[in-house]
Amino acid sequence: MLHVSPNTATTGIAKGEVLLSVENVSLRFGGVKAISDVSFDILKGEVRAIIGPNGAGKTSMLNCINGFYFPQEGHITYKGVRRQKVRPHEAASSGIARTFQNVALFKGMTTLDNIMTGRTLKMNVGLFWQLLRHGPAMREEIEHRRKVEDIIDFLEIQAIRKIPVGKLPYGLQKRVELGRALAMEPELLLLDEPMAGMNLEEKEDMCRFILDVNQTFGTTIALIEHDMGVVMDLSDRVVVLEYGRKIADGTPDVVKADQKVIDAYLGVAH
């Protein structure tokens, strides 16, 4: 009889080193406090989920990490360096990639071209050669194309390679968006509701891709998701926000049993 058991061995990535830490972060929009005094960390190689009811400040948190917003109080430390105010593209070149809650792709461009845009930051050849599309520019393009084809293969989207993204169903667009984020070869991948609006089969596919990304490339993943089943299955650790505050933090089992979390999701009698 065959004795091969899947996923018994560890992933071979040393978890434990802190990749990014959020310390006492508060974010205000005028008088509205979106995040108040939240601290947590993301370890290298883990899948970290940020959950919470609507308006809990999850996306704002992601936007802070990714440099969209700069918190008025507190610090974000990334790879051991306390971060000053950064622009999103600076965050991107430091190895943080993200996908968006509402798909943000170039609708008129093909899947291939969309994923290719993810390589922009990795392109070194100047405009002159790019315009000529010759010599070093061509060599670089071939190299980038090879990387992009690896991703297309990885995400099993060969059949839509040359189809404009606007014509694709939503589930596939989400997959293309993940592809574009992967094209940056990020160290930290931020996924904002990667499974929103998907059917069960699409969700299962997406889960598999997220786990595969995490295991194959060792990419650290922080994700926001509403589907509790998905979150509990995928993540190593979960942080729960409510009204901008952190109410729980820990492994899925711990979080699931936390009374404050149950109250936040199910409501309490007043």
Next chain:
Amino acid sequence: MAQAATAQLDTFPKLLRRNAEARGPKTAFRHKDLGIWQSWTWAEVYDHVRAYAVGLQNLGLKRGDKIAIVGANRPKLYWSMMAAQMIGAVPVPVYSDAIADELAYVLDHAEVSFAAVQDQEQVDKLLSVAERVPRLKTMLYDWGRGLRDYDHTHLHPIAAVIAQGRVQLSEGSDVGKALDAEIDAGHGDDLSIILYTSGTTGRSKGVMLSAGRSIAAATDTVRFDNLSDNDEVLAYLPLAWVGDHYLNFAQGLVAGFCTACPESADTAQNDLKEIGPTFYFAPPRVFENLLTRVMIRMEDASGLKKKMFHHYIAVAKQWGEKILNGQEVPLGARLSYGLGNLLVYAPLKNALGFSKIRTAYTAGEAIGPELFSFYRSLGMNLKQLYGQTEAFLYVTAQPDGQIRADTVGPASPNVDIRIEESTGEVLYKSPGQFIGYYKDAEKTAETMTPDGFVRTGDAGFFEVGTGHLKIIDRAKDVSKLKSGDLFAPKYIENRLKFYPNIKEVVAFGQGEDFVSVFINIDLTAVGNWAERNNVIYGSYQELAGHADVYGIIAGHVDEVNALLAAEPMMAAAQIKRFLILHKELDADDGELTRTQKVRRGFVGERYAPLVKALYDGSTEADISTEVTFEDGRKGVISARVKVKDAKVFAATTGKAA
């Protein structure tokens, strides 16, 4: 190595060696990977397969062992078959989408000890049934994604097995010599492969094929269709199906043509366009879907293009087949067809990937004459064949120049066919026929006659004058009218279903005086007609009962009767009376199977008053039936259905050839 060329080529490994010597630099395999077509020559393939075979030996695969092959059409899986055969092991390809229970049964029954699979999905599936397949010890995979963290004690990437074998081959000449000896030890009588039939009734049966017979059959058809090493096919049919193993694997090795593997199942259509194969097979369903897609897209085209398309399709309809068949055609028509080719046919074929096709086959079910002649009129040499796994495919095939929509052609080269008098069942003896069912002597004895003929289970007859075989139905469904004349319900039903206005037909007649039918109209087609002719209707039921609709359908029934009258065996089974059902037959009501096949017996019982009306001469009958709505609620539909007589023709003595 010189002796190899003269040695008898009675096994596939010997053919592979011959190909590597005779056409070494010619392309043998292509596979689109990472968006680029990768290719391997015969010399390279031989080299890989040799290394692979040595690698398999190291893992413990021996002569006579069985190795399961599970996955899509990928070069490494084809090489797995070749490498196994090289050392005398027997490949057992399995449908990759088989449910776990079926998979477990086949793997266990075939006693496989090895499995070569495509990817993690297949590995997981095999692991899930591992307990029921106690002999399975070793698994090999082509694509490693997601498998990194699996325990690799009994799990190996195919590439690593090949690499390991190559190292050994380069280290000592003994290894190579031993392998050559293994190839030479192969014999034409050896079991070459076991193909499991998809059992529609009961368990799958393992059809055992011998190397020598397989090659003999493939050699005949390669000659029949003039296939050479300049040909190219796109391998997209399931590996476990006889069609793929015969048309691509066996013919590929015999003729030395190139087998191209698509990037994935989803991209096959696009890959077809890029490759432009010269030999192609598809079931009628595929051709039908393609045609529908073309027609729908033409509807969205600009006015000028639409006009041009329809004009030249009409020209093709009139003259195309005649030109393809080499008949006499006026010069004007030829010129018009030539222009049409330039403007419409060639670009259309190019868009479908059919530009380079020299020979295309279809088989498996009846193909509509309209559909068949559409492709032929474009200048595509589409033909029909009839075959089955037990025959190692071909029983009959249409030779160039004798192509018809309503026959499956005369017997293939070196095939003997006879029709059993009492049942009309087709029996054959073919060069490629199977040795027997694996571990099932009883079934083998049932299928083979004492004098070595194989029963097909299909009823058919030879057309007078042309010697073309016509398959009419499954033998067990064929029955007799009261008069003793043959009644083949499916044959009649299919004839009617070729009309776009008719969606479903149920024929009755067993033990009766004459044949009568229930007809379901096709709401899309008839509804379209109603719209164009200002016929107002409020429901399916109203449209189905409309006098003009009855008129149209009666016309179709009369035409079918005229065709039946021309066939001596069928003339007595003309349709005397028919009615149009007031509701669509539906799987939710148990009237159709989930695969949309009519459950004739059930329909007969459910609509007993209507059947009675067909035979007692009444002109209308009342019926009320319970129906299940899509949300699960039940209701009752009652209707008064009209019964009409059809025109019956005197039997003619068949068309002279």
